Each structure stands twice: as structure tokens, then as C-alpha cells.
Amino acid sequence: xxxxxxxxxxxxxxxxxxxxVVGKRADGYHLLESLFVLIDWADTLHxxxxxxxxxxxxxxxxxxxxxxxxxxxxxxxxxxxxxTLGVDISIDKQVPWGAGMGGxxxxxxxxxxxxxxxxxxxxxxxxxxxIGEKLGADVPFFVGGRNAYVxxxxxxxxxVSWPRQWLAVxxxxxxxxxxxxxxxxxxxxxxxxxxxMDSVADTAxxxxxxxxxxxxxxxxxxxxxxxxxxxxxxxxxxWLVQAFGNGRMTGSGSAVFADAGTGDQPVAALPxxxxxxxWASKMCRTLDHHPLVGWAS
Numbered sequence: 001x002x003x004x005x006x007x008x009x010x011x012x013x014x015x016x017x018x019x020x021v022v023g024k025r026a027d028g029y030h031l032l033e034s035l036f037v038l039i040d041w042a043d044t045l046h047x048x049x050x051x052x053x054x055x056x057x058x059x060x061x062x063x064x065x066x067x068x069x070x071x072x073x074x075x076x077x078x079x080x081x082x083x084t085l086g087v088d089i090s091i092d093k094q095v096p097w098g099a100g101m102g103g104x105x106x107x108x109x110x111x112x113x114x115x116x117x118x119x120x121x122x123x124x125x126x127x128x129x130x131i132g133e134k135l136g137a138d139v140p141f142f143v144g145g146r147n148a149y150v151x152x153x154x155x156x157x158x159x160v161s162w163p164r165q166w167l168a169v170x171x172x173x174x175x176x177x178x179x180x181x182x183x184x185x186x187x188x189x190x191x192x193x194x195x196x197m198d199s200v201a202d203t204a205x206x207x208x209x210x211x212x213x214x215x216x217x218x219x220x221x222x223x224x225x226x227x228x229x230x231x232x233x234x235x236x237x238x239w240l241v242q243a244f245g246n247g248r249m250t251g252s253g254s255a256v257f258a259d260a261g262t263g264d265q266p267v268a269a270l271p272x273x274x275x276x277x278x279w280a281s282k283m284c285r286t287l288d289h290h291p292l293v294g295w296a297s
Contacts, residue, residue, distance in 0.1 A: 003118050004049045010291045011043040011110040013101040014141065015167060015250045015257055015284075018214045021221040022192040029153045030182055033193060035211055036102075036138075037147045037162055038287040041169065043095050043107055045070075047114045050086035053078075061093040069108035069135060076131050077115055085119050096280050098175025100251025102138040109142030113295045125296035145293030147286070149207060151194060160211065165286050166260035168244055168270050172232035173278040178252045184225035218248045226253040236279075243268055257284075 016034045023031040050056075055074045057064070064070075070089050078086070089111060095103035112128045115121070125143065132139035137154030146159035181187060193210055226249055227234040233249060236256045240247030244258035244267065260266035260283065270283050 002120065006047045006114050006118050009045045009047065009110050009114050011045055011095075011103070011106040011142075012038045012287060012290060013041045013095045013099075013103055013106060014038055014138070015101065015169070015255075016220065017211075018218060018248075019220040019222060019251065020193070020214075021187060021189045022194075023189065025153070031152060031192075032150065032154065034150045035147070035160070035162075035215060036141050036150050038290055039101075039167060039169070039284040040287055041095055041101070041282050041284050043103060043110075044092040045107065045110050045114065046090040047111070047118050048088040048090070049118055050088060051084075052086055053084050054086040056086075056088050058088060058090040059093065060090055064091065064093065069104045069139070070111045073108035073111045073131070073135055073139075074115060076135065077112055077119075077121075077128075080127075080131060081119065081121050081123070083119050083121070087115060087118065096171040096255065099171050099255035100249065100253045101169075101171075101255055102142065102251070105136050105138035106142045108132070108135055108139050109290075110292065112139075112143060113292045117295055123296065128296055142290065143296070145290035147289070149211060158207065160207065161288075162211075162286060163262060164288070165262045166266040167257045167284045167286065168240060168260045168266065168268075169250075169255055169257045169282050169284055170236045170240060170270075170275070171255040171280040172230070172236050172276075174230045174232045174254050176226055176229050176233070176253050180229055181222050181225045181252050184228065186225040186228050188221045188224065190221065218246065220249045222252050223249040230254060239274070243271065 014036045019034040116123050128143050129140050132143045144157050147162045149158040233254050237247040240258040247258045249256045270281050
């Protein structure tokens with residue numbers, strides 16, 4: 001029996017446990033090195049099959065842009081596959097936008113994974129990744145479904161195992177244009193720490209050592225620029241430092257997060273009552289993998 005709907009599909013957010021800018025391509029795109037980890041702060045999507053080929057989105061929470069990444073992902077997969085089917089996409093938006101948490105990209109990835117099943121395409125992950133790369137730099141990470149060491153402009157993914165940990169996340173209401181951050185004189189660039197070795201086993205071991213070192217040191221080369229553009233980002237980080245002893249920005253912001261421990265419970269609670277009106281916060285845990293990772297081979 002063919003599927004007519006898929007409900008309660010998760011679209012988890014991500015955090016950059018560190019983010020280094022290591023160069024710039026001739027086309028103007030900056031080269032990055034980062035560790036992306038999935039977290040349990042997620043949007044929820046529902047897909048209803050249409051037989052008329054039309055694509056529609058319905059917002060169950062805050063209104064999204066008219067032609068968002070979800071619709072673009074559905075349109076791209078429809079065109080590439082040649083299917084005559086369509087879909088109604090309903091989104092319960094929980095992950096803040098303008099946060100550097102990849103919420104829109106994750107929604108798009110969940111649409112690709114879901115429609116691959118709903119439309120009966122059964123494409124391998126590699127074909128979905130090729131579509132994801134054209135939609136946005138973070139989409140391939142979510143389609144890949146694994147925590148990853150990320151290089152290039154986001155297209156080079158090395159899956160890694162990462163221990164479960166608590167992360168306290170705070171999102172001020174401000175959204176900073178990525179273009180402003182990357183054009184700021186305060187954005188730092190450093191020498192690449194990329195590992196090139198002959199032995200796969202040695203490479204994995206050295207990569208794990210590198211990631212442990214970079215995460216313990218923290219660091220986001222976009223943070224100084226973002227804090228200069230928004231006092232709220234700086235305020236959020238200082239608030240987390242006071243509560244947890246550490247704090248740094250994810251992506252190009254404006255969300256910031258703190259390591260809150262690896263035990264059964266976080267080392268401290270989020271005193272949410274101290275946050276100004278309009279701010280969002282959540283105590284999150286990292287995920288071992290995307291909940292839909294098995295939906296493509």
C-alpha cells in the first residue's frame with residue numbers, strides 16, 4: 001500500500017562547537033573548519049501527499065517566508081526526479097531563525113528525506129546530497145545525518161563520533177546579516193588545522209585529538225564581529241559565562257551556548273526567568289545521529 005502521509009518528522013538543529021575561518025576562495029566564499037553536532041531542539045514537519053503536483057506549505061507556528069527552503073527543496077526534488085506528485089508541508093517551527101543553528105536547512109533536509117519516501121523515489125543519500133548542496137551550505141550536513149567535522153564552505157563532511165553532552169542555548173531576538181559579519185574587520189582568519197595523512201586509522205585518531213583540542217579551547221572566529229554588531233550577543237554570552245563558566249556563539253549567530261556537562265543531568269539549570277522578554281533558551285542534549293538517518297541508504 002502506498003503512503004499518503006508522513007507525520008511528526010523531526011528537523012533537529014545543530015551547533016558549531018568551534019568555528020574557524022581559514023581562508024577565502026576566488027569567488028568570495030570563505031573557507032571554514034568546524035565541528036557540527038546535532039541537538040534535540042527541533043522543528044516538526046508533516047507531509048501530506050498530493051496527486052496534482054502542487055507544492056504548498058502551511059505554518060503551524062510563526063509565519064515563514066513565502067518561498068522558504070522547504071518549498072525550494074521540494075521543488076528541486078520534484079524537478080530532478082520527474083515525479084508528477086506534490087505535497088502539503090506543515091511546519092511546527094520551534095528552532096529560532098537567524099540563530100546560526102541551521103533550522104531552515106534542517107527543515108529542507110527533512111523534506112528531502114521525507115519526500116524520498118512519500119513519493120516512492122528510494123534514492124540513495126548521494127543523490128539527495130547533490131540536491132542539498134545547491135540549496136545551502138548546511139543542508140548536506142543534515143541530509144548526511146551524522147555529527148561531522150566540516151571543511152570548505154560546508155560541503156566537505158567527515159562523520160565523527162561525539163560523546164553525549166548537555167548544551168545550554170540562548171537566542172537573543174536580534175538577527176545579524178551574515179554578509180555584515182564576514183565583511184567586518186574584526187572577523188579573524190587563522191591557519192588551517194586540516195589533517196592530511198596516508199593512514200585512515202591514523203587520520204581518524206589525529207582528527208579526534210584535534211577536535212578534542214579545538215572544542216576544549218572553544219572559539220568562533222565570527223564572534224568578535226557579531227558582538228561588535230550586536231550588544232545582545234555579547235550580553236547572552238556573558239550571561240552564560242556567569243551561569244556555566246563558559247559561553248560562545250554558534251555559526252554566524254545570534255545564538256550562543258555553553259557546555260553544561262556530560263552526566264545524567266546538566267551541571268546547572270537555565271535560570272530562564274532572568275532572560276529579557278523576547279529571548280529564547282533551551283537546555284539541549286547532543287544527538288548521536290539524525291532521527292531520520294536510516295531513511296536513505
